[in-house]
Structures are given as C-alpha cells and as structure tokens.
Amino acid sequence: TQLLEQSPQFLSIQEGENLTVYCNSSSVFSSLQWYRQEPGEGPVLLVTVVTGGEVKKLKRLTFQFGDARKDSSLHITAAQPGDTGLYLCAGENTSGTYKYIFGTGTRLKVLA
Amino acid sequence: DTAVSQTPKYLVTQMGNDKSIKCEQNLGHDTMYWYKQDSKKFLKIMFSYNNKELIINETVPNRFSPKSPDKAHLNLHINSLELGDSAVYFCASSYGTTWEQYFGPGTRLTVT
Numbered sequence: 653t654q655l656l657e658q659s660p661q662f663l664s665i666q667e668g669e670n671l672t673v674y675c676n677s678s679s680v681f682s683s684l685q686w687y688r689q690e691p692g693e694g695p696v697l698l699v700t701v702v703t704g705g706e707v708k709k710l711k712r713l714t715f716q717f718g719d720a721r722k723d724s725s726l727h728i729t730a731a732q733p734g735d736t737g738l739y740l741c742a743g744e745n746t747s748g749t750y751k752y753i754f755g756t757g758t759r760l761k762v763l764a
Numbered sequence: 765d766t767a768v769s770q771t772p773k774y775l776v777t778q779m780g781n782d783k784s785i786k787c788e789q790n791l792g793h794d795t796m797y798w799y800k801q802d803s804k805k806f807l808k809i810m811f812s813y814n815n816k817e818l819i820i821n822e823t824v825p826n827r828f829s830p831k832s833p834d835k836a837h838l839n840l841h842i843n844s845l846e847l848g849d850s851a852v853y854f855c856a857s858s859y860g861t862t863w864e865q866y867f868g869p870g871t872r873l874t875v876t
Contacts, residue, residue, distance in 0.1 A: 683862075685863060685865075689805075692869075692870075693870070694856070694867030694868050694869055695807070695854075695865075695867050696867070700862070700863070700864050743863075744861075744863050750808075750809065750822055751809070751820055751822075752809050752820075752863060753808075754806065754807040754808070757805050757806070
C-alpha cells in the first residue's frame with residue numbers, strides 16, 4: 653500500500669516559533685497538494701506543487717517539492733494561533749493501487 | 765454562497781439500514797469526489813466522477829453506490845449499513861483532474 657508519511661504527527665509550539673512539516677513517500681507523484689483542516693470542517697486547499705524542486709510561498713508558509721517528486725515540506729515562519737489545525741499532504745500517484753492518496757496528517761497547535 | 769454543500773451534516777442510524785448523503789457544488793467544476801475520513805483522521809478516496817461518468821472506484825464495497833445526476837451533484841447511497849461504515853464522509857469537487865479540490869463540510873455517519 654502506498655503511503656504518504658507525515659512527520660511529526662503532533663506538534664505543539666509557542667506563537668512566534670518556526671516549524672517544518674515533512675511529507676515522504678517511496679512513490680513518485682505527478683502533483684502534490686497541501687491542505688489544512690480545522691475541527692468539524694473539510695480540508696482547505698493551500699497549495700499545489702508540480703515540478704521537482706519547486707518552491708511556493710503563501711505569506712508565512714513555504715512549500716517545497718522534492719527534486720525526485722517523492723517528498724515535500726511545509727515550513728511556517730513565526731507561527732500564529734490561527735495556524736492551528738491538521739495539515740495534510742496529498743498527491744496523485746504515477747503508479748500503484750490508489751490514484752490519489754492523502755498523508756497521515758500533522759496536527760499543529762500554536763499556543764498564544 | 766456555499767461552494768460545496770452536503771446534507772445531512774449528521775446521520776445516526778442502525779445497522780442494516782439504507783441511507784443517502786447528498787452533495788452539491790456551485791463552483792462550475794466538472795469533477796466530484798467522495799472521501800471517507802476515519803477516526804484517526806485518515807482520508808481515503810472512494811469515488812470520482814467527471815462529467816457524470818465514474819472515473820475512480822477505489823475498492824469500495826458494492827454496498828456503496830454513487831450517483832451523479834448532473835455535473836453539480838454527486839450523491840452517495842449506502843445499503844445494509846455496518847458498524848465499520850461509521851466515519852465522516854466528505855464530498856469534494858475540482859476542475860478536471862487538477863486535484864485542486866474544494867471540500868464540503870462533511871457528513872458524520874454513526875452506525876449503531
């Protein structure tokens with residue numbers, strides 16, 4: 653079964669700190685998305701990365717797609733309480749059983 | 765103003781019953797999806813329709829039958845409900861197969 657493993661699974665930090673979330677797989681992805689989900693709601697799309705090595709910025713969030721398109725990272729600078737949520741990576745598989753898979757999730761809590 | 769809506773929000777039913785969940789999107793997207801999110805927050809794709817045609821069916825029991833009357837609607841009917849069907853079901857939509865999905869608020873199904 654293809655997996656997108658995210659690390660860390662849980663992260664609790666103080667407001668103003670920086671953090672990085674990792675999304676790793678042994679499979680190659682045609683594209684990869686990052687979503688944020690808040691309790692009782694559906695995931696909200698943050699970004700799509702397509703090209704190996706691509707870097708995208710969304711305000712304080714920086715997303716990077718690995719050169720081999722097997723992994724990705726999300727870096728948050730100066731985290732704020734509003735960043736609290738479940739972060740999910742997801743991607744379109746180029747091979748394997750499932751065409752589109754979600755990562756295992758990273759639950760972030762930013763304390764004021 | 766709601767982009768992707770689902771009804772009902774909550775559904776509590778007994779084993780063996782048949783139930784339906786409805787989804788509508790007003791984004792003009794041509795592709796719609798059903799996902800299941802388990803108690804550990806793991807999201808798994810179930811079905812995808814493009815222009816009312818089924819394009820993804822990810823090894824879901826045939827008790828689950830999606831129906832797409834038009835591009836803006838995708839319903840999910842579940843027969844003979846089992847305890848293991850308890851989960852949150854999300855509908856989503858996108859343009860084509862960009863995988864940049866907009867999710868509905870989810871339907872929490874509890875089977876007793």
